[in-house]
Amino acid sequence: MTVAALTDEGLDGGAVETRFAVPDMHCAGCIAKIERLLPQQPGVRAARVNFSSRTVAVSHGPTLSEPDLIRAFDSIGFEAQALHSAAASQRGQALTPLIRALAVAAFAAMNVMLLSVSIWSGADGSSRHLFHWISAAIAIPAVAYAGRPFFASAWKALRAGTTNMDVPISIGVLLATSMSLYETIVDGEHAWFDGALTLLAFLLAGRVLDEMMRGRAASGAEALVRRTATGAMRLAEDGSSQWVGADDLAVGDRVLVVAGERLAADGVIANGRSRFDLSLLTGESAPVTLGEGDTAAAGTLNLDAPVTLRVTAVGEARAIAEIARLMDSASQGKSRYVRLADRLSRLYAPVVHTLAGLSFAGWMLSGAGWHQSILVAIAVLIITCPCALGLAVPVAQVVVSGTMMGKGLLVKDGSALERLAQADILLLDKTGTLTLGRPTAEGAATIPEAQRPIALALATASRHPLAIALRQALVGLGVSAAPLEDVVESPGEGVSARHEGRAVAMRRPRESELAAEADDDRAAVALDLGGDAPIIVRFADALRPDAADALTQLAELGLPARIMSGDRSDAVGTVARQLGIPGEGNMRPADKMAVLEGEIAAGRHPLMIGDGLNDGPALATAHVSMAPASASDVGQQAADIVFLGDSLLGLPRAVRAARAAMGVVRENLALAITYNVFAVPLAMAGKVTPLIAAVAMSTSSLIVVANSLRLRSAVK
Amino acid sequence: MNGLLILIPLALLLSLGGLVAFLWSLRAGQYDDPDGAAMRILIDDDEGPTG
Numbered sequence: 001m002t003v004a005a006l007t008d009e010g011l012d013g014g015a016v017e018t019r020f021a022v023p024d025m026h027c028a029g030c031i032a033k034i035e036r037l038l039p040q041q042p043g044v045r046a047a048r049v050n051f052s053s054r055t056v057a058v059s060h061g062p063t064l065s066e067p068d069l070i071r072a073f074d075s076i077g078f079e080a081q082a083l084h085s086a087a088a089s090q091r092g093q094a095l096t097p098l099i100r101a102l103a104v105a106a107f108a109a110m111n112v113m114l115l116s117v118s119i120w121s122g123a124d125g126s127s128r129h130l131f132h133w134i135s136a137a138i139a140i141p142a143v144a145y146a147g148r149p150f151f152a153s154a155w156k157a158l159r160a161g162t163t164n165m166d167v168p169i170s171i172g173v174l175l176a177t178s179m180s181l182y183e184t185i186v187d188g189e190h191a192w193f194d195g196a197l198t199l200l201a202f203l204l205a206g207r208v209l210d211e212m213m214r215g216r217a218a219s220g221a222e223a224l225v226r227r228t229a230t231g232a233m234r235l236a237e238d239g240s241s242q243w244v245g246a247d248d249l250a251v252g253d254r255v256l257v258v259a260g261e262r263l264a265a266d267g268v269i270a271n272g273r274s275r276f277d278l279s280l281l282t283g284e285s286a287p288v289t290l291g292e293g294d295t296a297a298a299g300t301l302n303l304d305a306p307v308t309l310r311v312t313a314v315g316e317a318r319a320i321a322e323i324a325r326l327m328d329s330a331s332q333g334k335s336r337y338v339r340l341a342d343r344l345s346r347l348y349a350p351v352v353h354t355l356a357g358l359s360f361a362g363w364m365l366s367g368a369g370w371h372q373s374i375l376v377a378i379a380v381l382i383i384t385c386p387c388a389l390g391l392a393v394p395v396a397q398v399v400v401s402g403t404m405m406g407k408g409l410l411v412k413d414g415s416a417l418e419r420l421a422q423a424d425i426l427l428l429d430k431t432g433t434l435t436l437g438r439p440t441a442e443g444a445a446t447i448p449e450a451q452r453p454i455a456l457a458l459a460t461a462s463r464h465p466l467a468i469a470l471r472q473a474l475v476g477l478g479v480s481a482a483p484l485e486d487v488v489e490s491p492g493e494g495v496s497a498r499h500e501g502r503a504v505a506m507r508r509p510r511e512s513e514l515a516a517e518a519d520d521d522r523a524a525v526a527l528d529l530g531g532d533a534p535i536i537v538r539f540a541d542a543l544r545p546d547a548a549d550a551l552t553q554l555a556e557l558g559l560p561a562r563i564m565s566g567d568r569s570d571a572v573g574t575v576a577r578q579l580g581i582p583g584e585g586n587m588r589p590a591d592k593m594a595v596l597e598g599e600i601a602a603g604r605h606p607l608m609i610g611d612g613l614n615d616g617p618a619l620a621t622a623h624v625s626m627a628p629a630s631a632s633d634v635g636q637q638a639a640d641i642v643f644l645g646d647s648l649l650g651l652p653r654a655v656r657a658a659r660a661a662m663g664v665v666r667e668n669l670a671l672a673i674t675y676n677v678f679a680v681p682l683a684m685a686g687k688v689t690p691l692i693a694a695v696a697m698s699t700s701s702l703i704v705v706a707n708s709l710r711l712r713s714a715v716k
Numbered sequence: 717m718n719g720l721l722i723l724i725p726l727a728l729l730l731s732l733g734g735l736v737a738f739l740w741s742l743r744a745g746q747y748d749d750p751d752g753a754a755m756r757i758l759i760d761d762d763e764g765p766t767g
Contacts, residue, residue: 027758028756028758029759031752031759032759052748052749096742100739100742103738103742107731107734110731111728111731130720
């Protein structure tokens with residue numbers, strides 16, 4: 001597709017908005033650069049930076065795909081990662097009502113607290129009576145509005161015959177409010193309006209943070225099946241052809257697959273010979289040549305020439321549908337993980353109910369009368385408020401994931417951090433994960449210096465992966481392109497042109513030219529640059545920089561590594577020896593999944609790192625998984641954490657950050673529990689006044705927040 | 717006591733104003749990008765000749 005065509009297509013139809021994470025923005029200059037230069041790229045209409053979240057909202061034509069836009073970011077010098085917009089807007093929808101409720105609760109609490117402080121300072125008689133009435137007038141509508149999230153959830157739990165954290169909260173708030181109203185009417189001494197509202201405000205703050213960390217359901221399997229073609233050109237007996245949908249294909253049909261088309265069904269090649277991109281199923285990026293009698297799976301991309309395919313499997317029987325099923329079942333297993341906060345709240349409700357019930361019964365038995373007994377029970381419900389408990393986990397996770405985002409690590413949900421902190425064994429895919437997954441020119445420096453500008457100009461004329469790799473290598477050497485005339489690109493052959501009257505070319509090498517190094521199976525390109533002999537440049541899939549360093553650091557953190565790859569065993573062996581870790585090749589997606597299931601059954605917590613579609617089931621099965629930003633859609637969706645950039649050092653960094661976060665979470669929980677150990681006996685003894693409750697509740701919550709903020713420097 | 721009858725409604729009115737202002741600013745998107753707002757003031761928008 002040429003640039004001009006892209007512009008025209010990009011301008012019809014309505015604009016689409018896509019959000020990208022761009023962690024490299026550091027200053028006002030970056031904002032200005034992105035917002036000014038990005039709209040100058042073909043098809044892009046507008047870009048709006050959100051510096052706080054390090055994201056950019058790009059408004060663009062509907063035909064521009066995410067990879068196109070990522071290239072556009074690349075061309076102005078930023079690395080970007082697409083964020084899925086539907087999920088972001090869903091999250092916003094759940095968040096806004098909570099923030100509004102928090103605002104109402106906090107403002108009402110402040111006003112009531114002002115009146116309560118006057119009462120505690122000695123206002124009595126008619127002033128106290130008046131202040132209580134004003135408090136009631138503010139508190140009752142505020143509780144009715146801000147308490148709705150809790151009441152709704154508690155009601156749902158009670159109707160289902162279960163109990164959750166919201167049940168004691170709702171009972172506590174409602175009892176405190178109605179008892180305070182009674183006290184106000186009879187001109188009693190203590191009203192708990194301020195306690196009920198402060199409780200709601202702190203709890204809502206925890207709820208808001210928790211909502212920010214909640215993961216969205218990843219539908220990796222769905223994205224996988226979308227990658228197959230929607231239909232195919234069916235050939236009839238008489239030689240005529242007709243386009244039919246994928247659902248209408250039957251086993252035995254003959255279909256024509258032209259170059260650039262994906263297969264809609266599994267089949268055997270009946271006629272023709274072409275190169276195929278099998279990366280969808282194997283993760284191997286180098287094209288494979290298939291001829292008559294070879295089998296090809298749905299989702300495979302035909303690169304070169306038209307072939308005729310005899311269909312052998314359709315619909316659910318296709319290999320790709322099998323992967324989708326594996327991923328579906330695997331992600332169901334992962335959703336069984338119960339977050340720490342949820343585990344605690346399951347314990348919390350029965351304990352609090354019992355304590356409040358016991359205090360009420362105890363005071364009744366000692367002959368205190370129902371009025372005082374209920375007041376004590378309310379004090380217990382309020383003082384055991386899980387404010388600090390509700391803040392303990394989300395505050396720490398929000399702080400850490402915010403700092404991780406700044407370092408190019410995108411955490412999808414809070415439970416991923418909990419699971420990552422538990423990881424104790426590392427399983428890696430090879431292609432695209434340990435290696436860059438794209439060719440790197442190795443012999444670019446052997447091109448004579450005078451001829452490098454011509455080579456660069458030729459490489460720039462093509463979008464073939466090898467040409468792009470050569471261009472990057474030459475640009476890295478500080479070369480600038482020479483002018484060329486009559487540039488012609490012929491698919492499968494290369495680029496030819498004229499430079500100062502002489503014919504020059506970048507082309508596929510001939511058999512004879514490679515004969516000298518017949519045992520070298522790396523991809524190669526021949527360059528005719530006006531010299532005598534053509535220059536052969538070799539390409540290899542290089543290891544990511546710092547791969548060895550990252551693996552050493554992970555081993556020190558207690559995560560021994562192992563390679564699981566779908567690639568050939570000898571290729572895996574080479575990389576494994578280079579890094580000094582065990583490795584296994586020729587593994588199918590189901591094999592990888594079986595290894596992970598075995599590790600989990602043995603009580604270990606595997607961290608899986610992979611990128612290809614073939615890693616999808618493994619990423620979904622693993623206790624926790626990470627994928628590079630260069631991974632396929634499915635890989636990124638199945639992974640819990642996505643890391644940007646070529647360096648693997650983000651992996652040990654993420655593990656350290658997750659462990660630091662869980663350390664702080666545990667400290668927070670210990671603080672919250674210590675607070676309750678001291679406060680609950682006081683409340684049960686009837687010694688807690690609204691003043692003590694207000695001070696204790698705020699202090700414990702603030703300590704937890706302050707402790708969590710220490711994590712801002714934890715991601716190094 | 718008479719002072720209170722004026723001052724309390726006044727205080728409540730002012731704080732209600734605060735709440736309304738907060739909800740308005742939330743709706744207007746003022747909290748969407750606090751760091752960016754601090755940075756944008758530094759962007760020099762003058763493309764034309766200075767004089």
